[in-house]
Amino acid sequence: MLNEDNQRLFKEAMGNYPTGVTVVTTTNREGDPVGITVNSFASVSLDPLIILWSIDRKASSIDTFTKSGKFIVHLLANDQQELVKLFSSKNVDRFSKIKWGFSDNQLPVLEGAFAVLECETVQTVEAGDHTILIGAVTNIRTEKKDPLLYHRRHIGAIPSEFYERM
Template sequence: MSNSIDARELRNALSTFATGVTVVTCKDAEGNPVGATASSFNSVSMDPPLILWSITKSINSANAFINAKEFVINVLASDQMETSNGFARSGEDKFAGIDTEEGIGGVPMLKDCVTRFQCKTWATYDGGDHEIIVGEVVEMDSSDKEGLVFYRGAYAKPEKL
């Protein structure tokens, strides 16, 4: 059976669901730092503590994430839009000018984030044009900063009602 859902219409419909913005980091097989902006991040389980995120299979860094034993989910603060934009681009040194510190397995963690989840890869699953990566949270830290939000194709700040 052929699916008649238009990809652009689906993307527009999905953009009505406000999400936080993250930069996921890992190290590639040669030990080089790798990072990508992702808004596809969710909790899975409290016991054990599991999270998931997904990455487009066609981007250059996909294999590094799919094969990584550890990764860090860096939840961006509302003043980190440029960081998000930088890690969303391809073909440049994404870590240039970014303050980091070492996390699990030597994975770079971004400074000044709202929250950082250090994870061991639990499982990966095929998700069509994405790979779904599940991680076990082994350490985390959090601040009271305001998070960066993505809604209807644009950055936003959360507002309490």
């Protein structure tokens, strides 16, 4: 099969694979906040607590994320659609449009996520056109909120019939 066909099929398959959505943040050398919308997030290990996500090497924040050594993953709640768009839009001052503050560890924390995982980078792995960042979770906060879902380029809450079928 042609490589182009495989890429199309891969996109079709992955686009039909539902995920949650996160915004991952860190701080650059100047101390400014940096953040990106990410759905490649996955939990890896319970003991010790390890997670991973991957970043496109073309992303403007690639060097900041690979060098800072720490980051925060915000697991978005179902009322945070706007953050998904904001943190994946080009040429906008992302942090001027939202409520956020610095953690004790000088990392940008956004308001309203259902979970906030503060991490230290333990490994980076080059994988094709992306870099995988593997993080040890050093601090966790949670809120009792429902998650935001991403599927076929749509974002939204878990539909009520999803629960009815259980």
